[in-house]
Amino acid sequence: MISVARFEKARNGEITRIYGQEEVVCPVCGGALKVHGTCIRKVRQGDHTHQYHLRVMECRCCGKTHRELPEGIIPYKRHGLNSLCEIAEATETQHTCETSTWLRIRFWLAWFLWYAQNIMEGLIAAGQIPVTFHPGHSLRRRTASFVRLAANSGNWEQHRSAMTRKCIPSILVPS
Structure with missing residues (x-):
């Protein structure tokens, strides 16, 4: 892709x-x-x-x-970028989908942002993208930038093994 x-x-x-x-x-x-x-x-x-x-x-x-x-289209995902970000940013009482879907999307997005951050750091270290590359501040902008970066660098992971909550960094939780 x-x-x-x-x-x-x-x-x-x-x-x-x-x-x-x-x-x-x-x-x-x-x-x-x-x-x-x-x-x-x-x-x-x-x-x-x-x-x-x-x-x-x-x-x-x-x-x-x-x-x-x-x-706006995420590889191998049924939901579009806006839909994924809306679901991921919703609280436990606000989400409009099934709880299992809400959790799965939040976990996948947290994992993906962590994975793409590592891809970005590797590409910067290799001199393939400029040090000044910035994916954006909002969840939507970061996700869109990282989808493009991962897909176009040939680093998109089509299949990944199931991860537990302990393995996923807490990127979506505000500090």
């Missing part, structure tokens, strides 16, 4: 078509990408489910395929 910040939306009934407007390279080998096809992606935003028609890109060098994801 490739996260794109600049994209064009074209709405056709229930489906929104997404066209990236920036030159991106393969996160695996750095090769040039070409449009290979399209796919449909469903994303929950609050009480509604939106359908997005996304481009599938193929690397001309290594042949790997990647989906072009606009900001």
Whole structure:
């Protein structure tokens, strides 16, 4: 997958078509990408489910395929960025979803922010991103920046083992 910040939306009934407007390279080998096809992606935003028609890109060098994801769509997640952040920021009495979903989203987001912070520090140490890189202060801005960073650097973890509460840093809890 490739996260794109600049994209064009074209709405056709229930489906929104997404066209990236920036030159991106393969996160695996750095090769040039070409449009290979399209796919449909469903994303929950609050009480509604939106359908997005996304481009599938193929690397001309290594042949790997990647989906072009606009900001707001989290790889391998059913909820969109705004929905995830709203659920994660809700208190135990405020959340509008099942308690197990609320806990799972909070734990995943805390783990992801911790993981992405480490990716960022490693990329800064390797000189691949500037020392002045700042993901933002709000939960939404940090998550969006870190999703883009993890996806485009080839460090997105598709599957991770289950973690207990003791393993997850308390990033979401204000100090």
